[in-house]
Amino acid sequence: MTSTTIATTGHAQPPAHTGEHATNTGISNMKLAFWAFLGSECLFFGAFISTYLLYRGRDTLGPKPKQLFDVPFTSCTSFILLMSSLTMVLALAAIQRGDHRRFRIWLGSTALFGLTFIGGQVYEFTNFYREGLNLHVNLFGSTFFILTGLHGAHVTIGIFWLLSLYSRSLQGKLTTEHAEAVEVAGLYWHFVDIVWIFIFTAIYLVPYH
Amino acid sequence: MTEQITDVDPSSAALVPVGDEIVPAGGGALVSASAAPARAAHAHPEPRQYVLIAVVLVVITGMEVATSYLEGDVNSNLLIAALGMMAAVKFFLVVAWFMHLRTDSKVLRRFFLLGLIAAPILYTIVLLMFHVFNSNV
Secondary structure: OOOOOOOOOOOOOOOOOOOOOOOOOOOOHHHHHHHHHHHHHHHHHHHHHHHHHHHOOOOOOOOOHHHHOOHHHHHHHHHHHHHHHHHHHHHHHHHHOOOHHHHHHHHHHHHHHHHHHHHHHHHHHHHHHHOOOOOOOOHHHHHHHHHHHHHHHHHHHHHHHHHHHHHHHHOOOOOHHHHHHHHHHHHHHHHHHHHHHHHHHHHHHOOOO | OOOOEEEEOOOOOOEEEEOOEEEEOOOOOEEEOOOHHHHOOOOOOOHHHHHHHHHHHHHHHHHHHHHHOOEOOEOHHHHHHHHHHHHHHHHHHHHHHHOOOOOOOHHHHHHHHHHHHHHHHHHHHHHHHOOOOOOOO
8 A cells, every 4th residue: 555645845855965956856967867878878888899799800911819918917907997996986985974085095096096097008009009900900900999999088088087076175175065076977987997897808808719 | 565755846736646656647746755765865885895895896807817718628608608797797796886876766777777778789689680699601
């Protein structure tokens, strides 16, 4: 049986932990829009992952993945990106409880881990280029660089986003009231991490025949 | 089951049951108790739980890398299935715990699931069109 009580105050209440305006769903517009964006990003990266799988192992010319990949090295950079997800969520937990010093430590660590990941990717790209792999040499080259390059671009945008939050926090403009801004940045950061989980498996770990 | 309506838009004159939810007839908005957790500060896990999840993620990543070295010793289809499963577990852990989808509003879960379900269906169809799963082509 359903018991229904209606409070006819006439005003939707804002989310408890933010200074956002009220919404009828009780969810902030920014968060809702961002989840919709992440849903569309699944389709975006899905297109490039499936293109990579489509052309996987169909090359006759140019360097082959097995000749180029250094799985232990990429495993280390993947581990670093995975750990950045932990530091990001710890940063969010810190700002939600009003611990700004720890928030900055965790947020700075996340940005640093992200930079290390990008540094590893640049090193890898440079090595592959020296070995003769580029966007035009074969299908592997074009699909690999496009997929991992787009992911790297997403990580780079994330780093700038994190650094801007760090800077706002230093200026005292990012208070506990703005925890949702950190939560949304965190959602983006975790998303680039989960995309990498699949890219790492599809490109580096699944055996090439 | 008891559902408590916590708030209602004054523009809605009457309520109409739609499925398991009650919706204002005039198209006005109404928030049910099921949506209330989104507006309340939802209970996020403790930092210690986050660290525990991260440890599990690291262990799975180690297992993934170790599994990839079994190439040649184990049937490749089995290897691909195992790697796919481990990646899916990692994905689930990050989304459910770090992105708080486990405790956040159902609406957010639905938004994300829409893209998540649509993407594999769409791209599996595309890959089937190109005979990717047919080893004779």
